Amino acid sequence: MRRVSMRKKHILFLTGSILGIIFIFIYYLSGSTKIKKEMNVKSLDSVQQKTKLQFISSWASYDTKSQPLQQLLKEFTQTHSDVEIEDKSMAGEDFLFILKTDFASGNPPHVFGLWPGSDIRLLVQKGEVADLTGLLKANPDWYNLYREATWDYVTEDGRIYGIPLEIIYEGLFINKDLFLAYDVKPPTNFEELLEAVKIFKAHDIVPIAYNATPEGSYIYQNIVMKLGGKEDVENPFYPDGSIKQCFIDGMYYMKALYEAGAFPEKTLLLDDKTRNDLFIQKEAAMIVQGSWFIGDSALSNYDTTVDIIPFPSLEGGKADPTAIIYGCGNGIFHISQKAWEDEKLREKSIALLKKLTSKEASDIFTERTGFITNIQLTSEQKDKASMTQKGDKLMETAKELVGPVDSFIDRVIWEEVIIGQFTQMLNGEITPEEIYEQVKKEMQNKTVQ
Incomplete structure (x- = not known):
């Protein structure tokens, strides 16, 4: 009987111990879950407070x-x-x-x-x-x-x-190693630019990297700037709403370059990066670009084979030969x-x-x-990198600083009516005068609205 009694006590003790352990375990889990919930709530609160x-x-x-x-x-x-x-x-x-x-x-x-x-x-x-x-x-x-x-x-x-x-500037970037290789003079006027185009084209080098997009229009903007100077560029319209002559003449200069073979064969189909890469990879001799063209993923700031010069002067142009587009x-x-x-x-x-x-x-x-x-x-x-120094020199020697041409015309009109019809203009499907007659009407409509 005593052995049975002892055995019962032993079983009761073990059962109680096991139940106690289970209780403690359940309590721990419950507390842990509560802590986790509190942590999750705090974590959620911290995210929501951002x-x-x-x-x-x-x-x-x-x-x-x-x-x-x-x-x-x-x-x-x-x-x-x-x-x-x-x-x-x-x-x-x-x-x-x-x-x-x-x-x-x-x-x-x-x-x-x-x-x-x-x-x-x-x-x-x-x-x-x-x-x-x-x-x-x-x-x-x-x-x-x-x-x-x-x-x-x-x-x-x-x-x-x-x-x-x-601060930004624009200028004519030239691969001077190509100019030296083919004995080409860096152009200072339009006649010299056409001569450079002729030589590079004869050697299967793209003369000027260009495409018919708003960013590609930097060359057109520089032509307009050289023709009109600061006064006409920054005040592009006459009182009756018609455009200053430099904008129309600039298109005819672009057409002359196009017909001379200055641009890539598929120029009207190129995207902006491909256009830039033509110059960077030495497949093109020139490009009209700005200070933002220099740096990582583009033209190295330490490139010694590239020069930056003012865009060539044009006959009858009002701008100083050293004039550049400059602004913010x-x-x-x-x-x-x-x-x-x-x-x-x-x-x-x-x-x-x-x-x-x-x-x-x-x-x-x-x-x-x-x-x-x-x-x-x-x-x-x-004491800066070579390309930055060249940009500084371009700005320091410029006797005339002209604001970006496209900043003085409504952006939608610039991109859709003017640049948007460059392909047709270059192909002779529409005249510069007809384009700017549309611009005049669009400007008048915006004034009425």
């Missing part, structure tokens, strides 16, 4: 400033862990379409880059862009970083609407009015704006691309 900033510029994909921009955006989110940036940047012709669509749909970016011209002026007139005048007055050290004259590019009716970080590029940064009206978005947008337009950002872009900064450089920074 401020989402929408940003867009044309510095993406094959653009030389794409990678430096990504570096800056990454650094910003690392130091502002409560911010998440949606970067909608897009290179090429689609950028402006996306930007304008976002504004039109009521979903504008919070911070964006956009060059001077009709598009930003229209957005300002519609009240879509934040007035930064008070912000800059409250931060004089920030304001004083930039050259005083460049504030004109971002000022409307005495109010400042953007921060001008980038997509490196002008703005805040949308919608972001400004939201206290949290305004605070974060200002922080991002300061990051993108800082001396640190300027140094990064200048070091890695052909970027021409609007911030004064120190003496140590003036």
Whole structure:
């Protein structure tokens, strides 16, 4: 009996112990689940607390400033862990379409880059862009970083609407090794340009890398600039709405080059990158491009085989032989009015704006691309790469600086009516006069609206 009693006690003890262990295990699991739930809730809360900033510029994909921009955006989110940036940047012709669509749909970016011209002026007139005048007055050290004259590019009716970080120029880029190989003189006038075209064409070298797109139109813009000079380019219309003669004559010069075989055989079908690559890969002797053409994924900033010269002078042209197209590029940064009206978005947008337009950002872009900064450089920074030095020399020796031709005409009209009909014009299907008669009507329609 005693053995049976002892056995019962032993069984009861084991059963109790097992039940106790099970209870403790269940309690642990319950507590662990609770902790996990709390952690998940906290984690979800932390994600929900992040401020989402929408940003867009044309510095993406094959653009030389794409990678430096990504570096800056990454650094910003690392130091502002409560911010998440949606970067909608897009290179090429689609950028402006996306930007304008976002504004039109009521979903504008919070911070964006956009060059001077009709598009930003229209957005300002519609009240879509934040007035930064008070912000800059409250931060004089920030304001004083930039050259005083460049504030004109971002000022409307005495109010400042953007921060001008980038200076741009355009010129005739020449593969001087090809010029030396075929004993060709760098052209200083149109006759010498035609002679260069003749020689390179005879040796199966594409004379001028060109295509019929808005970006390809830089050569046409430089021709117009040389014909009209600063006055006619920056005031393109007569009081009756008709265009200045330099715009019409410029098309006839383009037609002369086309008929002389200056452009690639499939020039009307090329995309922008293919056009650029013709020059970079030494398949073309010349290209009309700008400072943004220099840097990663494009023309190396340390290339010693390329020179930059003013576009050749044209007979009867009003511009000085040294004149170049000069202004501010997509490196002008703005805040949308919608972001400004939201206290949290305004605070974060200002922080991002300061990051993108800082001396640190300027140094990064200048070091890695052909970027021409609007911030004064120190003496140590003036020892720059060869292509940057050549760009500086081009600007320093220019006796006339003319604004980008396409910034003084409505962008839609420029791209759709003017450049959009270049193929037909070059093929003789429509005359320059007929194109600009359409421009006049379109401008009058916009005035009535």
